[in-house]
Amino acid sequence: AQSVTQLGSHVSVSEGALVLLRCNYSSSVPPYLFWYVQYPNQGLQLLLKYTSAATLVKGINGFEAEFKKSETSFHLTKPSAHMSDAAEYFCAVSDKATGKLIFGQGTTLQVKP
Amino acid sequence: GAVVSQHPSRVICKSGTSVKIECRSLDFQATTMFWYRQFPKKSLMLMATSNEGSKATYEQGVEKDKFLINHASLTLSTLTVTSAHPEDSSFYICSVGNPTGNQPQHFGDGTRLSIL
Numbered sequence: 419a420q421s422v423t424q425l426g427s428h429v430s431v432s433e434g435a436l437v438l439l440r441c442n443y444s445s446s447v448p449p450y451l452f453w454y455v456q457y458p459n460q461g462l463q464l465l466l467k468y469t470s471a472a473t474l475v476k477g478i479n480g481f482e483a484e485f486k487k488s489e490t491s492f493h494l495t496k497p498s499a500h501m502s503d504a505a506e507y508f509c510a511v512s513d514k515a516t517g518k519l520i521f522g523q524g525t526t527l528q529v530k531p
Numbered sequence: 532g533a534v535v536s537q538h539p540s541r542v543i544c545k546s547g548t549s550v551k552i553e554c555r556s557l558d559f560q561a562t563t564m565f566w567y568r569q570f571p572k573k574s575l576m577l578m579a580t581s582n583e584g585s586k587a588t589y590e591q592g593v594e595k596d597k598f599l600i601n602h603a604s605l606t607l608s609t610l611t612v613t614s615a616h617p618e619d620s621s622f623y624i625c626s627v628g629n630p631t632g633n634q635p636q637h638f639g640d641g642t643r644l645s646i647l
Contacts, residue, residue, distance in 0.1 A: 452635050461537070461624050461638035462575075469633050508574065512632030517563055519628070519636055521574045 537639025
């Protein structure tokens, strides 16, 4: 069965600092992986996706993630945090047989001025 | 990606009322839609997969008689919470996806349901 683990339910950074949100997956087949962001009382917005092309994936708002098969990781990074990045972030793996998304527990990103 | 419209965004109603939530795919013919429930400070919990023209597939533990899903067209899926009670209060989110999962799901803005 596929699963996703997000290490750290809460991450706090200063404005301008590096953002690193961790995601590890478990999958018996090459996975499709996604990062989503959720602002309060809103749905989820896609940040980026990995579907077996380039291992370094660039997304919106300056975010990127690197797929590392040897580490079963798909960590999300951004070189310089902005106040508007404060939100909830979800890593997810897709079940190829059904199209279902399996979500991690989520990480709350706090950005301090 | 697909544009998904979810309505209403917020509903408050009395216990015992049935509430219908609509999820529309505005620019994509969606054979598959998903319904999620999200508790405060928690991740999304998949409730069911909505399949156009056929019965929805419910996840284990989700009462199909309580949460009625209809997907009569390629652009509309509805979730009806029947005889709602305070414990059904939650944030419900729909998404449009594809059966192979090689494309991202696109989400509606969610519905905040509050049962008094």
